[in-house]
Amino acid sequence: MSVLVVGSVALDTVETPFGRAEAVLGGSASYFGFAASLFTDVQLVGVVGEDFPDEHIQAFRQRGIDVTGLVRQPGRTFRWTGRYQGPMSVAETLHVELNVFGDFEPVVPPQYQDAEFVFLANAAPQVQMHVCQQVPDARLVVADTMNFWIENEREALLELVGEVDGVVVNDHEARQLTGEDNLILAAREILRLGPIFVVVKKGEHGSMLATKTSLCVLPAYPTTEVRDPTGAGDSFAGGMMGHLARCGEVTNATLREALAYGTVMASLTVEDFSLRRLAASRNEEVEDRLAELRRLTQL
């Protein structure tokens, strides 16, 4: 089955101890889409401005990503400038221009409306809810968010969390959302709001998946080539949702595998700037990394 992603498509300028990339392809929907497209068909809803290079649109198409829902509007594309230092665990945002993404009201094209697996990448919770309402028959709707919405749109966010089937957050967000420092208790608190699963991403420390009846904890894939962490979380979600859509069913077993595929896709993304490494990745190396992850964690 295909997976639908609604989120940002951006031009990023990123500086890390390993170099700098200027106005390169970024955005949550881009990372998610590139990662998920290794597993299944992807439909993308997003917005870009007049300055968005055609070559990126071509790159999406070459990955088999359906960009019917990627609209071009007058104005400039969403731009983010950030920096990572030291162990690169936290992005420092230096500059943001929302541009056309600021007033974006996503419309799911008619041909996407029977989408069964839907990922609502980070956006205002009201916008995510609006998308939710356009795919009433979806089997699995999963949402990401960020600290800004937890602080400023808490009520709308809690309402959204009550509507979706899955939530993907990082450890800081899980703590901030629930006021609970212990991550397992924080995850349980989120589950009480409604979703059937919650994934807590912990960057270089791996991830945790909690459902009402199970818990799974995985370390990050131990790559030594971390050059730019941008997009790791969205690539994680892309691998996860891509695998679930490919399986066509959401069980404790497929969710656990999905967590592992998410782990692998994130590990590929961080090895180079922008979507370069992800664009060069092949199914075979994804399976190799999965097998390696299995060996590394085996007791």
Next chain:
Amino acid sequence: MSVLVVGSVALDTVETPFGRAEAVLGGSASYFGFAASLFTDVQLVGVVGEDFPDEHIQAFRQRGIDVTGLVRQPGRTFRWTGRYQGPMSVAETLHVELNVFGDFEPVVPPQYQDAEFVFLANAAPQVQMHVCQQVPDARLVVADTMNFWIENEREALLELVGEVDGVVVNDHEARQLTGEDNLILAAREILRLGPIFVVVKKGEHGSMLATKTSLCVLPAYPTTEVRDPTGAGDSFAGGMMGHLARCGEVTNATLREALAYGTVMASLTVEDFSLRRLAASRNEEVEDRLAELRRLTQL
């Protein structure tokens, strides 16, 4: 086979969001000893002052810990006062009195000198080296350290690392010791100094074991009852060394199991103040947690 630990025995005053404990039994050798004694015989070398309660000595004996090497000297016992806040990932030291531990020159009693498994808990690297020389026939000598020695006794510490068979450090220490932010590269850098294995403890994020030919990464055991993290690292080392001594051999397989036992012992320690939870733990629940850890990480 038995395991010998040389390190601090202390009276700790600890405050966490879950309560406060005043002048309770602490110290690296105490935590290590209590944890290791669940697996094998333990011999302890340390020093206490005149104020050290006899009941703690009895508690060691009740765990089957040989305290022939625990000397009592004129003066007061090593005292540490610390506080943990929020997610309790970092201890804030409020007060330290080294007291009798300050001038401690550990002497391994004659009846311990054929010890085959030796743990040098955190101390000045010169002191650790001095112990090392007293057990020339040991099969496995493992050392812990801390940021203070990395900053102030770097040369002596590097020399010690070159002498021992294994090193146990936390993530900050691994980075600080090597100047390498990527933990896998940091671990490899430490291996280049001489030891056959290095364990990097990451608190709530689990641990990593690196040898020249293998890597193992484990999450922390997901306890929801974290009340006081004091001693988690030393309990980890105790579970690890205890299992290795019980097996009597150090292979990639036993090291991997040892990492899991260390994980379990740390998870018990943090569930209550001082050594209370560790003192109440039984082999059966250790095996239960190990089985649970296996399930949680299984792919």
